[in-house]
Amino acid sequence: MFSSIRGRAFSRRDVIGLMGVAAAGALASCGADPPGKSAANPARAEPSTGGSRRAAGPRPDADDAWRRLVAGNERFADGQATHPRQAAARRRSLVGQQRPIACVLGCVDSRVPPELVFDQGLGDLLIARTAGQVLDEAVIGSAEYGVAHLGVPLVVVLGHANCGAVTAAVEAVRGDVAAVVQAIEPAVRATRVDDDPKVYLAACVAEQARRVATGLVERSALISDAVEREQTTVVAAMYDLRSGRVRRLT
């Protein structure tokens, strides 16, 4: 389960390479630049003049994308989810291309599936999930694929309450999650201890999400360039299991 975290089964280049192969056909089919060319300029990953198979409507900026996620999260939290864009027609419209509005780096936790939490549909979110949303080369490469090849305007690092991986790090449990615990330890060490274990754990999760957001930009020249050019925005957010609501941390 954690092989790609513990070992180095995938390099970042492997991920971009593998996904780029798939993207090459998809982008070519809707008239975009080939991935190699568009990687130098994420904004060009989308065709300026699309064919009939291109998704309709202008691409949202980071604020628009965040507003859409918040609106979807409110529907979900209120029990009013509409499960949009999941019909067969939507599926068919995405065969040749995709244009997600955001990349979400989240936890593997079964209670926090980003499509449900944000009430989004097919083709809306590019998602990478690891325990405790720990960064590794494969995750960074996946986010880079979203930013460079698909031009996503927003990257959300989504932590959540009651995170087992962060709990394990807090308790310094060793075992199957050793690599994950090790990756989260710095966030735990940086968080001020609180007498209330729930408050302390939530603070650790928030710190971990903020660190992953910062680390993603620091460890990826491609993403930091895209942030500098205002082609994408990286934010950290926190999901509450009880209320179902996501709140922004950065």
Ligand SMILES: [Zn+2]
């Ligand atoms: Zn978790």
